[in-house]
Amino acid sequence: MTSISRLKRANVRAVLVPLRRPIIAAIGNFKQWPLILVDLEMEGGTVGSSYIAPYREQAVLAIIAEIDDIVAQLAGRSAPFEAFQSAQNALNVVGVSGVSTLATAAVDMALWDALAKEAGLPLACLLGGSIGPIRAYNSNGLWRHSVDTLGVEAKELLAEGGFTAAKLRLGNEHLRDDLAAIRAVRDAVGAEVDIMVDFNQALGLGDAIRRCCDLDNEGLYWLEEPILYNNVAGYAELAKRVKTPLQMGENFYGERDLMNFLNAKALHYVMPDLMRIGGISGWIRTAGVAAAAGIQMSNHVYPEVSAHLLRVTPTAHWLEWVDWANPILADPIVPSKGQITALNKPGTGIEWNEKAIAKYGLKD
Numbered sequence: 001m002t003s004i005s006r007l008k009r010a011n012v013r014a015v016l017v018p019l020r021r022p023i024i025a026a027i028g029n030f031k032q033w034p035l036i037l038v039d040l041e042m043e044g045g046t047v048g049s050s051y052i053a054p055y056r057e058q059a060v061l062a063i064i065a066e067i068d069d070i071v072a073q074l075a076g077r078s079a080p081f082e083a084f085q086s087a088q089n090a091l092n093v094v095g096v097s098g099v100s101t102l103a104t105a106a107v108d109m110a111l112w113d114a115l116a117k118e119a120g121l122p123l124a125c126l127l128g129g130s131i132g133p134i135r136a137y138n139s140n141g142l143w144r145h146s147v148d149t150l151g152v153e154a155k156e157l158l159a160e161g162g163f164t165a166a167k168l169r170l171g172n173e174h175l176r177d178d179l180a181a182i183r184a185v186r187d188a189v190g191a192e193v194d195i196m197v198d199f200n201q202a203l204g205l206g207d208a209i210r211r212c213c214d215l216d217n218e219g220l221y222w223l224e225e226p227i228l229y230n231n232v233a234g235y236a237e238l239a240k241r242v243k244t245p246l247q248m249g250e251n252f253y254g255e256r257d258l259m260n261f262l263n264a265k266a267l268h269y270v271m272p273d274l275m276r277i278g279g280i281s282g283w284i285r286t287a288g289v290a291a292a293a294g295i296q297m298s299n300h301v302y303p304e305v306s307a308h309l310l311r312v313t314p315t316a317h318w319l320e321w322v323d324w325a326n327p328i329l330a331d332p333i334v335p336s337k338g339q340i341t342a343l344n345k346p347g348t349g350i351e352w353n354e355k356a357i358a359k360y361g362l363k364d
C-alpha cells in the first residue's frame with residue numbers, strides 16, 4: 001500500500017490586489033482585495049496551494065497566526081479529511097465559526113491540492129467526477145453605484161465571457177432605487193437574461209418582507225441575503241411570503257448551518273463559500289445535506305476550486321464567476337459561452353504568478 005506524503009511546513013503570504021470594478025455594497029466598499037496565499041510543503045516535495053480572501057486587510061495577521069497554529073498541529077499528517085476533523089476538534093474551544101474555520105479551510109484546500117497532485121489528477125477527478133463546464137453567472141460588477149452606469153456595465157459583463165446571467169446588488173434605502181437599478185439592467189440586457197439580486201443583509205425583517213414582496217413580479221432569478229445571515233426565523237417568515245426563491249449560505253459555517261435553515265424551511269437555494277464552509281472537506285459534507293434535501297447548490301466566489309466541486313455536487317446549480325484572484329494566478333480560468341471549466345491539470349489548478357505576488361505583497 002502506498003501512503004501519501006506528510007505535511008512538513010507551510011509558507012503563508014498575503015497580498016492586496018486591485019479590483020477591476022471596486023466593490024460597493026451594504027457589506028462595505030473595497031477598491032483592493034486582501035488574499036492570504038498558503039503553500040504546504042509535503043515531505044515528498046509536493047506543494048499544495050490555496051488562497052482565501054478575508055475581506056479585511058486588518059484581519060490578515062490574526063488569520064495567518066491561526067493557519068500557522070493549525071499547520072504546527074498537523075505536521076506529519078497527510079489525509080485532508082482526517083486533518084480537517086482534527087483541526088475542528090482542536091479549535092472548537094476558541095470558536096468553531098470565524099477565524100478558526102477560515103484558517104482550517106485554507107489549510108484544508110491546500111492539503112486536497114497536494115493529494116490531487118500526488119495522485120496526478122485534477123481535484124474533480126480525484127473525487128470521482130470529471131472536468132467539464134458549469135453554467136455560470138458574472139458577479140464581477142453591478143455594485144451599488146450610480147444607476148446611470150448599470151445598463152452599460154451589465155452589457156459589458158455579459159460580453160466578457162458569453163454570459164447569460166449576472167448579479168445585481170440591491171438594498172438601497174428606498175424601494176424606488178432598487179426598482180430603478182433592476183429596470184436599468186433589464187432594459188439593457190433584455191428579457192432572456194437571468195438577473196440574480198443580492199441585498200448583502202441590508203434590510204430589517206419588516207422592511208425585507210415589504211421589499212421582497214414588492215419585487216416579486218420583477219422576474220428576478222433569486223433574492224439573496226435580504227436580512228442578517230443568521231436570522232433563521234426571519235428567513236422562514238420571508239420564505240413563506242415570497243414567490244421568488246431565497247438564496248443564501250455564503251455565511252454558513254459548516255453543514256449544520258444549512259441543516260438548521262432546512263429544518264426551519266428558511267431558504268430555497270444554497271451557495272456556500274469555501275472559506276467559511278470549511279474548505280473542500282466542509283463543502284463535501286454540505287453537498288450531502290443539500291442533496292438529501294434536494295436543495296440546489298451554487299458557490300460563493302472561489303470559482304477556481306468551486307468549478308471542480310460543482311462537478312461532484314449532486315444538486316449543482318450555478319457557478320458564481322469572479323476574477324478577483326486573477327492578478328496573482330499563473331493560469332487564470334477564462335470564461336467561455338457563459339460557462340466555467342476547472343483547469344485540467346493535477347490538483348486544483350491554483351499556481352502563483354510570483355512576479356505579481358512580489359508587486360502586491362503585504363509586508364508585516
Ligand SMILES: [Mg+2]
Pocket residue numbers: 198200224225250
Ligand atoms: Mg452575496
